[in-house]
Amino acid sequence: MSIDEIKKRFVSEIKLRAYDDKYIDKGEEREILQIAIQLGVGIDSARGALAQVCDDHGYVLESQVLKQAKDQIDAAAGNDGRIDEKEFQMIFSTVRRAVSGKKNDREVKKMIVQLMEESGNNKVKTGWFSDWYSTLKKDLGMA
Numbered sequence: 001m002s003i004d005e006i007k008k009r010f011v012s013e014i015k016l017r018a019y020d021d022k023y024i025d026k027g028e029e030r031e032i033l034q035i036a037i038q039l040g041v042g043i044d045s046a047r048g049a050l051a052q053v054c055d056d057h058g059y060v061l062e063s064q065v066l067k068q069a070k071d072q073i074d075a076a077a078g079n080d081g082r083i084d085e086k087e088f089q090m091i092f093s094t095v096r097r098a099v100s101g102k103k104n105d106r107e108v109k110k111m112i113v114q115l116m117e118e119s120g121n122n123k124v125k126t127g128w129f130s131d132w133y134s135t136l137k138k139d140l141g142m143a
Helices: 003-018 026-038 043-057 062-078 085-098 105-119 132-139
Strands: none
Touching: 003 026, 003 043, 026 043, 026 062, 062 085, 062 105, 085 105, 085 132, 105 132
């Protein structure tokens, strides 16, 4: 297979998976990268090409959104080790904008809470009589 044929096949695989919702989730990304490896493309090159094709066609790449959200969570927790409700809302609005309406608000909040839990940055600032994070987790069915 020539380089041009590999590129065409790779782009068509991406378009095939993102056609209906313009969103590449982690499972679809894994499938695309496995195909690239089978075609003899290195993993780093395949990731770069995937990101480029997504940018060119306006597709949302979930792994990029997750990385951006994790970086923001780390930054918010970095100064005092805790995330307050205002910082959470700022992260939420950034991630919400990044997913371009491909996920609803509930799914976006769940994504952020899961990242907070996985990264250990789940210490939050609470008020005297309220715990916004516990309430949020209950509302999302994660408590």
